[in-house]
Amino acid sequence: MMDASVKGEIMARRTENMARISEYDLYDIENLFTYWNSGWHHLAHVGERQCPHKLAGFGDKSRSPLERVRSAIDEVFPPCSVLGKNLKVPDSIPAYDAVLNLAASSNKEPYGPAKFMYSASSRFGLLGSVIRSVRLGPWAEDEKEWQKTIENILKALATSSTYGEAFTKIATNEKNLARFMEYWSAQPVLWSKGEYLEASIGPRLREMAKWLQRGLRGKEACEEAWWNCLWLYMQPTVETMLGIREKISADMVLYREEIDTVESYIAHGLLRLGMIPDGDKFKVRMVLSPYLRQVTDGSPFTVMSTALLVPPAFDLAQKFQNTFPESRFLQQCHAPSCRKHFYTQRKNQVVCGGSRGHEKTKCALEWKSFRAWLKALGKDPDRDWYNPKQKEAFRTREH
16 A cells, blocks of 8 residues: 555645635535534524425425424325335335325224225226225324324334334234234235334434424424435435545545435536625635435425435545545456455455455455465466356355
8 A cells, every 4th residue: 555645645635726626615424424413403493495496395494393293294204205215114004195094093083995985996006916096084184183194104114123113002902903914915006915014113203203393383393304304314315425435534444325415416516607795805715515306396305305415425535536536447347146246456456455464354364265265276266256157156155
């Protein structure tokens, strides 16, 4: 590895005339983490400055707490939604309206298809399977019933480890759940088999459900819930970016998917010439602004998280560029169980991570063993490492 002093001199020389984004209104991923730790009000201040657009759904302050929380739950259950995918909601989860009707049932009002105005109309999906529609029962005309039903669902999600446990609570009793499953098992819908019942509820969804419960208490509580839920939504990406920053600082390789993460947020950033006040004069600087035209009609979680994560993405790209002022190599890890792509300054680096002092990484140890195994078979490791049959034979060999 290049001597630190030599590398520093090269970097200083290479970046001396490099176009840089003004630090005016620019923050990195560690700053964003600090904003959050300073309290949700601080994050809200930064977010509203970065994203002046009016948000829809849960992010819309003009709506009542119940309406805002309802819109968030609307996004949780459909697994095809942004929030559903983010929280890893099972694809086999029941339709949202069906869940609401089940939550509205009770001992006095047991679950039954007649009560819930099941629509006989149907349409054919892309694969030709019949998709039935579910309509809400008469209870949905009463705002108090809505509040009670939403609280029922949120409490169940917040206090359960599996969807089976949650749905038993949502149904009030096991008999209602049995009626629900019996009726829908005969219908041609994706969730009729109840596969979702054995799936685990992730910790972020449980935590989000707790905040949504709190958000029903009033406007201030709902705003606090919104920013806390947003942070839970952003958490995986924030952790990824913090890891990327740490790798860049430690001169460690980055995987292709990590670079893709940074690039995906850069795509929503707009560089422009900004007139920065300087006493009674103005300085011209390259300024970064979130460019959200592509996502403003989407989920409020997507819109606000994108606005907040665009500046850190540009900062990481700048740091990454400064670390590698010369052209470098995009390699694929030779370890049979890895095969990830990584960016490196050494052409002869064939495993991600390489070695750290006297300690070999898992990939380095596996490649050493694989290389020796190929040589013993009379193969050329530099050529045959990529052969899928050789990799499979190595992984399944008898010890």
